[in-house]
Amino acid sequence: MEVVICSSAEQIGAHVADVYAEVLRGDDPVIGLATGSSPLVAYGELIRRHREDGLSFAHATAFLLDEYAGLARSHPESYHAVIRRELVDHVDIDPARVHSPDGEAHDLAEECRRYDAAIEAVGGVDVQLLGIGTDGHIGFNEPMSSLSSRTRPKTLTQQTREDNARFFDSIDDVPHHVLTQGLGTIRTAHHLLLVATGAGKADAVAAAVEGPLAARCPASILQLHPHATVFVDEAAASGLEYADYYRYAYAHKPAWQTF
Template sequence: MEVVICESAEEIGRHVADAYEAVLRLPAPVIGLATGSSPLAAYHELIRRHRDDGLSFAHATAYLLDEYVGLPAAHPESYAAVIRRELTDHLDLDPARVHSPRGEADDLVAECARYDAAIAASGGVDLQLLGIGTDGHVGFNEPMSSLSSRTRLKTLTQQTREDNARFFASVDEVPTHVLTQGLGTILEARHLVLVATGEDKAEAVAAAVEGPLSARCPASILQWHPHATVFVDEAAASRLDFAAYYRHALAHKPAWQRF
């Protein structure tokens, strides 16, 4: 795992956009997208590069991490709608190549199996972007999720529902259930990129990066991955005991070594 401490969300966004741009050089890239506030700086930079520099997504396929159960796909806060609004509508990416779990499916168990199979049939995800919750969740893998879990139905904690209430009229409107890629599914991506900003994420970041590998902090599963990069700002890094080493390692990073 590589930890990169940045001065701002905008700097993080540039680094993440660089990682996506490298993947987009592949003939048939498969990119993993996340929603929430953490990825926004990266998405703004990718949109700028598409608009100003001609960066093309036309040959890419995208998969979302998760989706609410019961929200119509056209609902403005469904993740299928959010990712269109925040990113894909501004790119040359065919909407038919942007996939998300169907939270309205009649058979949710079958839908989860279908989604995992679709990712595998695409050749697997080349780069998966992740955020982290204040309780250490990634995707919607809440604390005590199985470390080998597959895409499945999950019940949100009350804390997660309260954290997401800012996108709804009230916490009562936040769905209780979601479909989410499991930790085992996420681990199959070839490069994991986790982004965190703000002091409210500092404890979760420290647990994920420097704590034990544990279902108590689902994001700690990144410690098992052969190519995981964590981008954090100074506030999110404030609880890291080895911050000085991470800075030292970055300053002496070989020129040939990519994020």
């Protein structure tokens, strides 16, 4: 795992965009997208590069991490709608190639199996962007999720519903259930990028990066991945015991070694 401590959210966004741009230059790229506040700066930079530098998404396929169960795709806070508003409508990717779990499916368990099979059918996700919750969740894998779990329905914790209430009129409107890629599914991506900003994420970041591998901190599964990169600002890095080492390692990173 590489930990990169950045000076600002904008620097994080530029680093993430660098990784995605490299993948997008390849043949038949498959990109993993996340929603929420953490990815927004990176999406803004990718949109800028598309408009100003000609970065193309036209040949890409995308998969979202998760979706609310029971929320219509037309609802403005469905992740199907959010990702189009935040990224898809501003670049040249084919919306039909942007896939998300169907939270309105009649058989949610079967929908989850179908979604995992669709990811496998394209050879897996090349690069997956991840945020982290204050309790260490990634995707909607709440604490005590199985470390080998696949895409499945999950019940949200009250903390996650409270964290997400800012996107709805009230917490009463936040669904209790979701469909999410499991930790085992996420681990099949070839490169994982976790981003975090702000002191509110410091404890979760420290637990994920330096704590034990444990279901109580789902993001700790990054420790098992052969290619995981963590981009954090100074505030989010404030709980890291080995912060000075991460800074030293990055400062002495060889020119031939990319993210």
